[in-house]
Amino acid sequence: xGNAEKFSQDAVLRARVLLLGSEEPSLRERLGAYRVLAEVSxxxxxxxxxxxxxxxxGQLGDPELHVALYGEAAAAARRFDADVPxxxxxxxxxxxxxxxxxxAVGRRTEGRAARKELVxxxxxxxxxxxAEEGRHEEAAELYGRxxxxxxxxxxxPWTLVEWAAELDAAGRQEEALEVFARVVDDHRHRVAEDRxxxxxxxxxxxxxxxxxxxxxxxxxxxxxxREALALLARLAEGGEPVSWSDIRAWWTTLLILSDRPxxxxxxxxxxxxPFGVHLFHGWSPDTRDDYxxxxxxxxxxxxxxxxxxxxxxxxxxQRRLTVRRALRWESDGGNAEESLRPSFDEGVTLARRLxxxxxxxxRALTDRSMFLLAVKRYGEAHADFAxxxxxxxxxxxxxxx
Numbered sequence: 001x002g003n004a005e006k007f008s009q010d011a012v013l014r015a016r017v018l019l020l021g022s023e024e025p026s027l028r029e030r031l032g033a034y035r036v037l038a039e040v041s042x043x044x045x046x047x048x049x050x051x052x053x054x055x056x057x058g059q060l061g062d063p064e065l066h067v068a069l070y071g072e073a074a075a076a077a078r079r080f081d082a083d084v085p086x087x088x089x090x091x092x093x094x095x096x097x098x099x100x101x102x103x104a105v106g107r108r109t110e111g112r113a114a115r116k117e118l119v120x121x122x123x124x125x126x127x128x129x130x131a132e133e134g135r136h137e138e139a140a141e142l143y144g145r146x147x148x149x150x151x152x153x154x155x156x157p158w159t160l161v162e163w164a165a166e167l168d169a170a171g172r173q174e175e176a177l178e179v180f181a182r183v184v185d186d187h188r189h190r191v192a193e194d195r196x197x198x199x200x201x202x203x204x205x206x207x208x209x210x211x212x213x214x215x216x217x218x219x220x221x222x223x224x225x226r227e228a229l230a231l232l233a234r235l236a237e238g239g240e241p242v243s244w245s246d247i248r249a250w251w252t253t254l255l256i257l258s259d260r261p262x263x264x265x266x267x268x269x270x271x272x273x274p275f276g277v278h279l280f281h282g283w284s285p286d287t288r289d290d291y292x293x294x295x296x297x298x299x300x301x302x303x304x305x306x307x308x309x310x311x312x313x314x315x316x317x318q319r320r321l322t323v324r325r326a327l328r329w330e331s332d333g334g335n336a337e338e339s340l341r342p343s344f345d346e347g348v349t350l351a352r353r354l355x356x357x358x359x360x361x362x363r364a365l366t367d368r369s370m371f372l373l374a375v376k377r378y379g380e381a382h383a384d385f386a387x388x389x390x391x392x393x394x395x396x397x398x399x400x401x
Contacts, residue, residue, distance in 0.1 A: 011036050031056055043081060050077045050090050054097060066101035074098045074114070092118060103285040115284060124159060127166065128282040131274035134266035136169035157183045158281060164211075165257055165276025173215050177208075184208050184224075197244040198235055199251075199373050202228045206370060207254040225389050232373070232382040239378060251374045252330040253278045255367070259323045262316055279331050295324050315350050315360050322347055322367070337375045344368040348384075362391040 015033035018025050025033070034049040053073035057066050073094035080087045095118040102111035112129075119125030123146045130139035143163035147155055160183045167176035184204050190196030205228040212221035257276045266272035273287045298321040305314040322343040329340045344367055351357075351364035369384035 012040055027052060027056055027059070038076065042079060043084065046076050046079055047084060047086070047090060049073075050094060054094060057097065057101075063101065063105045067098070067105055067107070070094060070098035070101050100285050103289070108286050111286065112284070124162070125282055127162065128274045128277055129284070131162075131166055131169070131277070132266060132271040132284055132287050133268040134272070135268075136166050140166040140170045140172065140175075157186060158278065161253070161257075162274070162276050165260075165274075168211065169260070169275070173211075177211055177215060177217075180204075180208055180211060194242050197240055197242070197247050198231050199240065199244075200247050202231050202235075202373060203250050203254050203370060205231070206366060207258060210258055222392075225392070229382070229385055229389055232369070232378065232385050235373070235378040236382040239376075246334075248330050248334055248374045249278050249280075251370055252327050255326055255370065256323055259320060262320055279327060292324060292328055295321065295328070298324065311350065311354050312357070315347070315354055315357075315364075318343075318347050318350055319363070319367070326371070334374075340371070341375075344371050358391050362388040365391070 015036040018029060018033050019037075031049070031052045034045050034052050038045040038049045050073045053069050053076065057069035057073070060066065060069075074091065077087070077091035077094045080090070095114055099111045099114035099118060102108070102114060115129065116126075119129060123142050127139040127142045130136070130142065140163065143159070143166060147159070147163060160179055164176045164179040164183070167173075167179060184201070187196050187201045187204055191198060191201050205224050209221045209224035209228070212218075212224060253276065256273065260275040263272060263275075264270070271284065271287050273283055273291050277283065279288060298317060302314060302317045302321060305317055325340060325343050329336075334340075344364075347364040348361070348368055351361040354360050365384045365388035369381045369388065372378075372381035372384060
């Protein structure tokens with residue numbers, strides 16, 4: 001493997017002496033030595049070079065140097081022999097940082113190429129990339145080839161939701177409902193055995209009901225909403241029967257998924273978030289940053305619509321804005337309820353004014369109910385959802401402000 005004749009023997013000797021000396025060389029000095037020795041003894045020194053490049057880039061604040069160093073690390077990791085320990089882990093680490101660095105300096109085409117290399121052979125990650133580019137049929141087919149029908153116990157509910165979202169986006173509504181029903185049924189069983197939180201089942205039932213409504217399956221939609229309402233009543237009376245860790249990721253993921261119809265269609269040149277996928281489960285850096293960076297523009301748009309008294313447009317824009325704020329709130333830790341609640345309150349206030357569209361009020365009340373559930377205000381959540389359900393003709397109205 002060696003190729004010492006291409007390099008100065010003095011350079012090789014200096015590198016070896018540096019590393020074997022009695023004093024610990026600096027990271028910068030070690031990096032220079034590894035660059036030389038990786039060419040003459042690649043099996044021994046390529047892994048050290050990759051690690052040093054990643055570490056050095058982490059010490060620097062220059063985005064262009066990040067691109068250069070992480071790119072060099074990825075190139076070095078690709079040269080590993082197949083049996084080098086942690087070969088895949090080192091290459092993945094370098095590629096993950098390289099694609100982030102490329103996106104950070106606006107080199108999106110190269111960043112997405114690095115991401116494609118990173119996810120190669122991982123169907124879920126590849127499907128998420130296809131979803132971001134609006135290639136929903138391909139993403140749905142990819143999930144379908146790897147998920148065995150009827151074997152939900154071996155498939156994460158997160159993956160099933162992703163699959164259902166892509167089926168729905170591809171226009172395969174009935175198939176999407178079948179997959180999402182598996183998610184709901186599985187959680188029902190978990191709740192019955194005290195292995196799943198009631199709140200998560202409510203969120204899933206609410207999203208399932210929305211899908212049933214779109215499909216025109218009114219009786220099943222009504223049953224799903226009534227089941228969710230009964231669970232909220234149980235929570236309002238006694239809270240969660242078992243203590244759970246933070247489960248709000250389910251709330252934000254399903255909230256964002258519900259808002260997809262108000263967003264433009266994704267394309268390879270104008271990617272969007274993979275609706276149905278949680279932020280930390282594989283969003284590309286560019287889609288994440290663009291989605292959250294659109295908050296100020298939507299705030300300006302909402303102000304202009306308020307000024308022109310365009311109430312229908314304002315209701316839609318306010319919801320798009322609230323959904324983004326909810327994602328930012330949850331990803332930042334979601335500790336200050338008061339920082340997010342005004343967005344949901346305003347949505348309800350605006351929808352009450354839009355008397356020509358009772359569906360808008362039902363949507364706004366449901367949105368606020370699901371948020372209140374996330375912050376464990378179970379009584380208020382139940383009251384909001386009861387009113388929303390009544391507006392759809394399923395129960396007596398309980399009016400709230």
